[in-house]
Amino acid sequence: MxxxxxxxxxxxxxxxxxxxxxxxxxYFRGERVLKKITGRMLYRTxxxxxxxxxxxxxxxxxxxxxxxxxxxxxxxxxxxxxxTPSPTxxxxxxxxxxxxxxxxxxxxxxxxxxxxxxxxxxxxxxYYNYKITGDFGSVTAxxxxxxxxxxxxxxxxxxxxxxxxxxxxxxxxRSLYNRRIPTPTPKPTPKPTPKPGSGSASTAKHGIMExxxxxxxxxxxxxxxxxxxxxxxxxxxxxxxxxxxHMDVEPKxxxxxxxxxxxxxxxxxxxxxxxxxxxxxxxxxxxxxGEPHGQQTIRNNNMDGQVCIHFLNSRTHGTNIKDxxxxxxxxxxxxxx
Numbered sequence: 069m070x071x072x073x074x075x076x077x078x079x080x081x082x083x084x085x086x087x088x089x090x091x092x093x094x095y096f097r098g099e100r101v102l103k104k105i106t107g108r109m110l111y112r113t114x115x116x117x118x119x120x121x122x123x124x125x126x127x128x129x130x131x132x133x134x135x136x137x138x139x140x141x142x143x144x145x146x147x148x149x150x151x152t153p154s155p156t157x158x159x160x161x162x163x164x165x166x167x168x169x170x171x172x173x174x175x176x177x178x179x180x181x182x183x184x185x186x187x188x189x190x191x192x193x194x195y196y197n198y199k200i201t202g203d204f205g206s207v208t209a210x211x212x213x214x215x216x217x218x219x220x221x222x223x224x225x226x227x228x229x230x231x232x233x234x235x236x237x238x239x240x241x242r243s244l245y246n247r248r249i250p251t252p253t254p255k256p257t258p259k260p261t262p263k264p265g266s267g268s269a270s271t272a273k274h275g276i277m278e279x280x281x282x283x284x285x286x287x288x289x290x291x292x293x294x295x296x297x298x299x300x301x302x303x304x305x306x307x308x309x310x311x312x313x314h315m316d317v318e319p320k321x322x323x324x325x326x327x328x329x330x331x332x333x334x335x336x337x338x339x340x341x342x343x344x345x346x347x348x349x350x351x352x353x354x355x356x357x358g359e360p361h362g363q364q365t366i367r368n369n370n371m372d373g374q375v376c377i378h379f380l381n382s383r384t385h386g387t388n389i390k391d392x393x394x395x396x397x398x399x400x401x402x403x404x405x
Contacts, residue, residue, distance in 0.1 A: 168233075171229070172229060172232045173228055174186055174226070174227040174232075175204060175209075175225070175226045176204055176208075176209045178204040179202050180202060183201075183202050183203060183204045183208070184200055184202045186204070186212075186235075187201070187208055189236060189240075190208070190212070190235075193215065193235075194242050194243030195212075195214050195215050195243050196208065196211040197338065197384060197386070197387075197391065198361055198362070198385075199387075200386060206360070206361065206373070207361040207362075210225070210336065210338065210359050211338060212227055213225045214243065214337070215235060215241075216231060218241050218243070219234050221234070272346075272351045273403070274402055274403035275344040275350075275352045275353035275402055276351065276352050276353060277352075277353045277380050277398060277399070277402040277404065278352050278353075279379070279380050279381055280313075280379040280381050283347065283379045284312075287315070287345075288308070289309065289310060291308045292306070292307050292320060293305070293308075293345055293346055293347050294345075294346040295346075296344040296345075296346070296351075297331035297332075297341065297343060298342035298397075300330075302328075302331040304323075304325075304328050304331075305319070305321070305324050306318065306320065306324070307319075307320050309363075309374060310363070310374070311376070311385070313382060313384065313385050314376055314377065314378045314382040314383065314384070315376065315378075315379075315382075316362065316375075316376060317375060317377055318364060318366045318371065318375070319369050319371055320369065322368070322370045325369050326370070328358070337358055338359045340355050340356065340393045341355065341356045341358060342354075342356075342398070342400040343355060343397075343401060345377065352379065353379075353380070353398045354377050354378060354379050354398060354401060355377070355378045355395075355401070356375065356377055357375055357376035358375050360374065361373045362374050378394040378397075378398065381395075382394070
């Protein structure tokens, strides 16, 4: 019996190590071999012994195949193309705006096309209301100083780079003369207001709004008349030395010049001011243009040049327009705000 089992084991050993069968084939083919070699009595015993031996030896494999090699990670890394990051574009610094007027300098005594452009721009903004001459004189210099004051620049009357840049900008500041007009201090016990056109120099408050064509005939060139500042009540005498679209006047004496300047806050200015002008016993509503300019006929009154007085519907000499700011002041002087 032992010898038969050995033969059976050897036969099965060859079958197993042939590498040509799988587990499911082993039992079928092994069973046929056992039946041929052994009898029925030894069949079951041999199968049990064989199975125990094979289990202990680990000879039975599920599938006889070549082992699969582990993937080479280094090769995979080499096969993967290296991604080169795209360069980050350098930030371009925004260039600072260039001042096209950096080299411009216009001052008193200059003349030419640049001065013409300057005077036209100042006139557009309400700072210059005289004729366009192309000559940079005291009138133009004062207009520049007023613009510089409104824009918190150095008030030197010289048009340099900074002044020109602000002057020619789209959002340039217009004349702020309305803000400079002083607010009259109310009196504790105001006196009754007389009717327009009546009253003495000390009591008149409002004047008559009369057409310039009428006033021009009432006070022709060479006339002398009393003027009263609407806000301060200060009076002074003026002499009409010229003007055909409005009055060109001069203070009669040094004292009149001092009083006129005092009524404007102690300095000459382009700002319009409401006035009352006494002609032939009546007060007429008017507006003062208080910056000395142009010609003069009185040499000892401490003022170089002349000033302008406008009446209802009078016009400017240079631009031939009814200046809206003068007309507004005339309505104020007439009590028709």
